[in-house]
Amino acid sequence: MRAYWALFRGQARSQTSYRLSFAIDVVSNVWATVLDVFTVFVLFGVTRTLGGLDLREALVVTGMSACAFATGDMLVGNIERITLYVRTGRFDAVLVRPLRALPQLVLMDLPLHKLSRAGFGATVYLVALGAADITWTPGRVLLAVLAPVGGIVFFGAVFVITASVAFWWTESGEFGNAFTYGGRDFTSYPVSVYSGWFRNAFAYGLGFAFVSYYPALALLGKRDPIGLPDWVGWVAPLVALPATAAAALIWRAGLRRYTSTGS
Amino acid sequence: MGAGFRRYSTYRQATVAGAFTNTVFGFLRCYVLLAVAAGAGTATVAGYDAARLATFVWFGQGLLAVVLLWGWTELADRIRTGDVVADLLRPVDPVTRYLATDLGRAGHALVTRLVPPVLTGPLFFPFYVPHRWTTVPLFVVSVLLATVLCFGCRYLVNATGYWLLDIRGPMILWALVSGVLGGLYFPLRFLPDALVVPLWLLTPLPSLFQTPLDVLVEIDPTPRQLWLVALQAGWVVLVLVLCRVVQRRAERRLVVQGG
Numbered sequence: 001m002r003a004y005w006a007l008f009r010g011q012a013r014s015q016t017s018y019r020l021s022f023a024i025d026v027v028s029n030v031w032a033t034v035l036d037v038f039t040v041f042v043l044f045g046v047t048r049t050l051g052g053l054d055l056r057e058a059l060v061v062t063g064m065s066a067c068a069f070a071t072g073d074m075l076v077g078n079i080e081r082i083t084l085y086v087r088t089g090r091f092d093a094v095l096v097r098p099l100r101a102l103p104q105l106v107l108m109d110l111p112l113h114k115l116s117r118a119g120f121g122a123t124v125y126l127v128a129l130g131a132a133d134i135t136w137t138p139g140r141v142l143l144a145v146l147a148p149v150g151g152i153v154f155f156g157a158v159f160v161i162t163a164s165v166a167f168w169w170t171e172s173g174e175f176g177n178a179f180t181y182g183g184r185d186f187t188s189y190p191v192s193v194y195s196g197w198f199r200n201a202f203a204y205g206l207g208f209a210f211v212s213y214y215p216a217l218a219l220l221g222k223r224d225p226i227g228l229p230d231w232v233g234w235v236a237p238l239v240a241l242p243a244t245a246a247a248a249l250i251w252r253a254g255l256r257r258y259t260s261t262g263s
Numbered sequence: 264m265g266a267g268f269r270r271y272s273t274y275r276q277a278t279v280a281g282a283f284t285n286t287v288f289g290f291l292r293c294y295v296l297l298a299v300a301a302g303a304g305t306a307t308v309a310g311y312d313a314a315r316l317a318t319f320v321w322f323g324q325g326l327l328a329v330v331l332l333w334g335w336t337e338l339a340d341r342i343r344t345g346d347v348v349a350d351l352l353r354p355v356d357p358v359t360r361y362l363a364t365d366l367g368r369a370g371h372a373l374v375t376r377l378v379p380p381v382l383t384g385p386l387f388f389p390f391y392v393p394h395r396w397t398t399v400p401l402f403v404v405s406v407l408l409a410t411v412l413c414f415g416c417r418y419l420v421n422a423t424g425y426w427l428l429d430i431r432g433p434m435i436l437w438a439l440v441s442g443v444l445g446g447l448y449f450p451l452r453f454l455p456d457a458l459v460v461p462l463w464l465l466t467p468l469p470s471l472f473q474t475p476l477d478v479l480v481e482i483d484p485t486p487r488q489l490w491l492v493a494l495q496a497g498w499v500v501l502v503l504v505l506c507r508v509v510q511r512r513a514e515r516r517l518v519v520q521g522g
Contacts, residue, residue, distance in 0.1 A: 024432040031439045039448050043295070046309055046453050047302035050295075171276035178287035185291045193298040196387070198290050 003099055007107040015112050025113035030120045033066050036188060037124055051190030052225050056132045058190060060219060063125035064212040065187035068151025070121035073180075074114035076156040079105055080176060083166040089260050101255060102160070122148075132220060140219055143234060147215035150237025151187075154211050157240070157247035158183055164247075167254030179206070187212045192225045207243060210236035267367025272375075281328060282379040289324040289380045293317050293388055296449065309452040314389040315480040316450070321384030323447055323476055326406065328376035329369050330413035330471055332445070333438050337361075338421035339430045351514060358418065358506045365414045391480050398481055401488055405475040408495045413471050415502035416441070422506070425513035446473030452482070463494070467502060470495040 016022050040062050044055040053061070082105060085091040094104050129144060162176030169175070183206070186194070191203045191213040203209035210232075217224055218233025271278075296316045300308050311319065338361065341347040350357045384390065393399060420437045424430045442448060445468045451459050463469045474491045477483065483491070 021429060021431065024435070028432065028435040028439070031435075035439060035443045035448070039443070042449055042453050043299050045455075047299045048304075049302040051298050051302075169276070171274070171280070173274075173277035173280040174284040175280035178284040182284070182287050182291060185288070189295050189298075194290075194294045198294070198387075 004103055004107055007104065008110060011107060011110050012112055022113055025111075026116045029114050029117045033070055033117050033120050033124070036066060036184075037062060040188070051192035053190050053192075053222075056128070057216070057220050057222070059124070059128035060132050060216045061190055061212045062188045063121070063128035064148055064151060064216055065184060066121035067118075067125040067148045068121075068211055069155050069184040069187070070114070070117040071148070072152045072155030072159065074111060074118045075152070076106055076159045077114070077180070078109040078111055079159050079163040080180070081105075081109060082163045083170070083172060086166045086258065087170050091258065092260050095258075102251060129219075134219055135221060139234075143215060143218060143237075146237045147212070147219075150215075150240040151211045153240035154207070154243045155180070155183065157243035160247040161250050164250045164254040167257050183208050183211075207239045210239035264363045264367040264370070267364035268371045269367075270364075271368045271371040278375045282376050285324040285327060285376065286380050286383050289321050289384060290387075292324070292448070293320040293384070296320060297388070309450060310482050311450060311452070311480070312391075314391040315482065317384060317388035318391040318480050319450055319476050321380050321388070322377075322479055323472055324380040325377035326409070326472060326475065327447065328372045329406065330410050331365070331368065331372070331417070332413060332441050332447070332471070335417045336421060336430070336434065338418065339424035339434075342421075342424040343428055347517075351517075356507070356510075358503065358510055361418060362411065362414055362503075366410065369410045393479065393481055395481060395485060397485055398478065398488070401492055402475060402479045405478045405492050405495060408492065408499050409471050409475050412467055412495065412499045412502055415499065415506050416467060416471075418506045419502070419509060422509045422513060425509075425517060441468055441471060444468040445471040446476065450476075452477075463491075467498040470498050 037059075040058060041055075043050060044058070048054065050058050079102075082091065085094065085105075094101050094108075097104065125148065134140065158180055162179050165172050165176060183202075186202050186208050191199060191209045194203065203213075214224070214228070214233040214236040216233075218230070218236070223230065224232070293316070296319075297313055300311070300313050300316055306312060308316075338347070341350065347357075350360065353360065393402075416437070420433050421430060423433045427433070444451070444462060444466065451462065451469055451473050454462075459469075463473070474495050478488050478492065481488075
């Protein structure tokens with residue numbers, strides 16, 4: 001544990017030592033999420049409803065997604081740099097240390113400047129919860145807390161899974177972005193917006209529907225136009241469990257397959 | 264130009280991965296915009312019907328890699344490492360040389376990155392086929408202009424490296440602004456006129472995506488299309504001249520790094 005703490009402290013010190021660079025990163029990172037939320041407002045500038053939800057209701061979905069993605073990205077997102085480590089063979093250095101590989105990788109590049117975005121995501125979520133017409137009950141308060149937590153874990157698992165692809169496919173390039181950033185975009189809007197096999201694959205096959213849409217419906221007390229029963233929203237955060245299990249399995253399988261670059 | 268084409272044709276796997284990702288984002292954006300059209304309850308939103316919106320999205324996803332909005336740091340990297348000195352020793356102007364390489368790259372992307380999303384879109388969504396014969400050549404010209412213009416903008420962003428060395432700040436700013444104000448996330452005509460008109464006239468950003476895509480889906484009559492392409496050409500000239508000026512000034516103050 002002390003070794004991990006030392007890794008984290010070293011990172012924090014090195015990142016904050018270039019003050020201007022750090023400040024630029026802190027500010028610019030917020031903007032990515034600001035623009036996502038701005039886009040939702042622009043779209044509602046030309047329409048009244050999107051997938052059966054009005055602006056305030058849709059913002060609960062967007063806020064929950066932004067909060068979950070930004071925090072998950074901050075905590076685990078830099079694992080996507082593993083493609084670089086695997087290609088260059090630098091991953092060897094990680095493996096020879098007497099620490100576990102995954103926590104090391106996460107702490108090696110923990111991007112502290114992404115705190116700003118995670119904070120903004122949480123703010124959007126809280127404001128959306130306040131603005132929406134929600135009849136608060138103890139159960140709903142609990143769900144409002146647990147849903148983003150489940151989402152953070154879920155996105156963390158998605159980052160680990162897409163990064164593990166590098167063990168099998170070294171030149172996978174942008175492939176993972178389709179599911180990490182694609183997943184963020186997917187969960188920013190009501191699932192009822194999508195249709196056909198694409199919706200089935202992303203929403204139910206990969207589980208993205210349970211990150212923000214179903215918990216938001218349960219909070220708002222709305223029925224799902226797609227036809228899933230009302231209790232789905234209440235158990236939706238549990239989607240983090242199978243996702244974590246899958247991530248752990250795929251990560252371990254990938255680690256076993258890693259054979260360095262031989263240089 | 265040939266060298267640029269050949270160089271990028273060696274990254275086959277990354278090309279496949281990129282085309283796949285563009286296609287997934289095509290589905291995501293297309294469904295959202297079609298839901299906006301459905302929610303609005305009118306036949307068109309801001310002049311776009313469903314077929315035009317879908318075509319806008321899918322061609323936009325294809326053009327993303329052709330104009331190469333993001334991820335070009337070659338010049339900045341060479342400035343930081345000092346390799347840029349080799350560019351300056353050559354008898355060709357660096358702006359011209361980098362532009363030629365970039366056009367070769369764009370030619371490769373035209374085949375490998377524009378075609379997959381553009382063929383995928385019509386399989387699942389309505390598609391707008393241009394009615395006027397003039398539209399197709401205008402679109403081709405507009406895409407070429409957008410590519411050169413985007414190169415110029417990227418060159419300017421990279422050239423800040425002559426002064427800053429670390430261009431992360433300008434790079435992130437460019438990535439954020441160019442996507443949303445270029446028309447990638449939503450057609451800019453969704454914004455109020457008071458914002459769109461100055462944006463189009465006073466910044467090169469809408470000329471990167473919005474102009475070629477609007478030309479393609481014939482949102483305006485022919486004279487207006489011509490006018491938009493002319494505006495695009497004006498921006499190309501201005502930005503390229505600016506590239507030359509910046510390059511000249513940088514050369515005078517450049518202290519080559521490295522040992």
